[in-house]
Amino acid sequence: MKKNFKGKVWKFGDCIDSGNIKGVMAGIDPEFHAKVEPGDIIVAGNNFGMGSSSEDAPRSLRDAGIAAIVAESISNIYLRTLINLGLPAIECPGITAWVEEGDEIEVDLESGSVRNLTNGSSGTFAAFSDHAIAILEKGGLIPYLKSSLANQRARA
Amino acid sequence: MGMTITEKICARASAKDRVCPGDMIEAEIDKLYIKDLRFSKAEDPKGLYGLFKEILKEMGIHKAWAPDKVIINFDEQPARSTRRAEGQESAKQFSREHGAIVYEGYEGGIGHNVMVEKGHVRPGEFIVGADSHSCTYGALGCFATGIGFTETIGVLATGKIWLKVPPAIYVELAGKRPAWIWGKDIALRIMAELGANGAVNKTIEYGGSAVADISIESRLSMCNMAVESLALNAVFPPDKRAIEYVKQVSSAAFTPVESDPDAVYESRRRVDLTDMEPFVAAPGVPSNGRPVREFIGTKIDQAFIGTCSNSRIEDLRVAAGILKGKEIHSGVRMIVTPASYGAYFQAREEGLLQIFEKAKVLLTASECGICTRPSLASGEVCISSGNRNFPGRMGNRDARIFLGSPATVAASALAGEIVDPREFLSS
Numbered sequence: 001m002k003k004n005f006k007g008k009v010w011k012f013g014d015c016i017d018s019g020n021i022k023g024v025m026a027g028i029d030p031e032f033h034a035k036v037e038p039g040d041i042i043v044a045g046n047n048f049g050m051g052s053s054s055e056d057a058p059r060s061l062r063d064a065g066i067a068a069i070v071a072e073s074i075s076n077i078y079l080r081t082l083i084n085l086g087l088p089a090i091e092c093p094g095i096t097a098w099v100e101e102g103d104e105i106e107v108d109l110e111s112g113s114v115r116n117l118t119n120g121s122s123g124t125f126a127a128f129s130d131h132a133i134a135i136l137e138k139g140g141l142i143p144y145l146k147s148s149l150a151n152q153r154a155r156a
Numbered sequence: 157m158g159m160t161i162t163e164k165i166c167a168r169a170s171a172k173d174r175v176c177p178g179d180m181i182e183a184e185i186d187k188l189y190i191k192d193l194r195f196s197k198a199e200d201p202k203g204l205y206g207l208f209k210e211i212l213k214e215m216g217i218h219k220a221w222a223p224d225k226v227i228i229n230f231d232e233q234p235a236r237s238t239r240r241a242e243g244q245e246s247a248k249q250f251s252r253e254h255g256a257i258v259y260e261g262y263e264g265g266i267g268h269n270v271m272v273e274k275g276h277v278r279p280g281e282f283i284v285g286a287d288s289h290s291c292t293y294g295a296l297g298c299f300a301t302g303i304g305f306t307e308t309i310g311v312l313a314t315g316k317i318w319l320k321v322p323p324a325i326y327v328e329l330a331g332k333r334p335a336w337i338w339g340k341d342i343a344l345r346i347m348a349e350l351g352a353n354g355a356v357n358k359t360i361e362y363g364g365s366a367v368a369d370i371s372i373e374s375r376l377s378m379c380n381m382a383v384e385s386l387a388l389n390a391v392f393p394p395d396k397r398a399i400e401y402v403k404q405v406s407s408a409a410f411t412p413v414e415s416d417p418d419a420v421y422e423s424r425r426r427v428d429l430t431d432m433e434p435f436v437a438a439p440g441v442p443s444n445g446r447p448v449r450e451f452i453g454t455k456i457d458q459a460f461i462g463t464c465s466n467s468r469i470e471d472l473r474v475a476a477g478i479l480k481g482k483e484i485h486s487g488v489r490m491i492v493t494p495a496s497y498g499a500y501f502q503a504r505e506e507g508l509l510q511i512f513e514k515a516k517v518l519l520t521a522s523e524c525g526i527c528t529r530p531s532l533a534s535g536e537v538c539i540s541s542g543n544r545n546f547p548g549r550m551g552n553r554d555a556r557i558f559l560g561s562p563a564t565v566a567a568s569a570l571a572g573e574i575v576d577p578r579e580f581l582s583s
């Protein structure tokens with residue numbers, strides 16, 4: 001996982017529940033899966049991923065190559081799940097005011113900043129915990145567990 | 157400076173003297189609930205057990221962390237797809253090889269209710285569940301939250317999760333609850349007051365003088381709805397009523413914890429229940445609640461009492477009380493899905509199922525059922541005692557789902573349109 005990356009924005013509204021995210025946002029835009037390209041970034045409003053904890057929704061975004069989700073707020077289970085799947089999920093309050101669909105944004109996980117390269121505006125988010133960074137670096141919780149537990153065993 | 161119930165449980169589970177909101181902790185899990193669906197290959201082609209076996213192999217260990225702490229329930233019975241059937245078989249295999257408790261058949265029902273009724277939820281515990289409505293258990297004074305599929309595998313391997321200690325919103329329930337107000341009405345009102353973003357990743361802690369008069373069923377319903385405000389968890393104090401309930405269903409020891417008088421809350425709000433009106437949430441999101449009078453006259457096609465939110469024995473009694481000796485409106489199909497087989501058989505013993513049958517209600521087996529299984533055509537309107545009214549939740553995206561208490565659902569089924577249940581309660 002890169003800690004600094006740029007991507008083209010697809011913008012969504014508030015309160016998008018995981019049932020409608022399933023199948024790469026199929027509930028909102030059935031054609032989205034054909035438009036989105038690897039490395040693109042989803043920017044959304046409040047409560048992204050609310051509702052069911054079913055993992056097919058976040059997995060569909062990961063499998064479509066989405067680089068990150070940046071939203072005003074993200075449901076707890078959804079946020080954890082995205083990180084556990086190796087996909088940065090970022091809560092950046094206010095972002096929908098200064099990012100539009102089609103803009104290019106740059107995300108820096110270490111400094112906790114987002115820059116809009118299209119219009120020059122920027123914002124910050126709470127930096128990731130070391131634990132979250134470690135999971136993201138390994139590509140998700142499963143590979144992280146495999147390596148960290150194997151390490152523990154090697155030390156023991 | 158004191159701590160809240162949630163902070164105390166988080167501190168105990170992470171072997172710390174005290175924690176503050178925002179602290180990252182590694183908490184030891186007391187109980188893990190897994191919905192059978194997670195064992196199917198719906199989320200990963202290898203399935204939960206397949207992935208878990210891979211991890212065990214790489215780690216060189218042989219067993220899940222603490223099999224006696226893992227509880228699995230079959231939320232769909234019998235399975236309606238080969239994939240689900242294979243998931244249930246995989247869950248049983250996991251149980252045979254690792255020793256988890258599995259509830260199925262007449263021992264089961266909807267998992268969250270089964271967890272409570274079978275005594276797996278006790279005050280002071282730190283519980284996670286592989287389903288978003290695991291927050292329900294907070295009604296009995298424990299910390300409980302939902303986790304995803306991948307994280308469930310992590311818990312099976314390590315028995316721990318990482319968590320940011322949540323800030324808490326204190327909701328003081330004051331005044332006198334009118335006889336026609338249940339947990340669902342109160343939850344819908346509070347969610348509307350908090351707004352769709354009002355509790356994201358926070359704790360909702362209930363307290364106040366009106367708590368004593370709120371039934372365990374209603375508390376479960378209120379905590380169940382917490383995730384619809386995107387709260388991390390919700391919790392009631394483990395008062396006399398809660399402790400008596402837990403002692404009835406479990407003989408195991410537990411250590412209740414209460415919030416300190418000087419615990420720090422991010423915000424406080426007071427909700428006076430005196431003279432409160434029944435509440436209904438308009439289609440879209442559960443926080444769309446308003447007093448029922450604003451929806452009166454809305455024609456309905458389907459009325460549903462079910463789900464982990466509201467189909468417990470109290471709900472069945474209330475609905476049967478309204479339907480007794482009557483028949484539902486000819487233009488409505490009404491479905492009742494009891495919360496568990498415990499509730500189902502209790503209802504039979506009390507003669508409630510017979511009342512439903514005579515009222516022309518379709519009774520179903522106890523399971524998640526039409527909470528998510530499509531039953532609504534385009535343009536149809538449903539009033540449901542469930543927890544979610546998102547577009548497409550129960551079928552076509554253009555169907556509309558209103559949420560209300562079982563009393564509101566039953567009364568509306570008689571009238572063929574949304575009504576104020578108060579008119580039907582006295583008669």
Ligand code: SF4
Nearest residue numbers: 289463464524527528
């Ligand atoms: S009843 Fe509905 S909300 Fe509850 S666990 Fe089952 S599917 Fe989920």
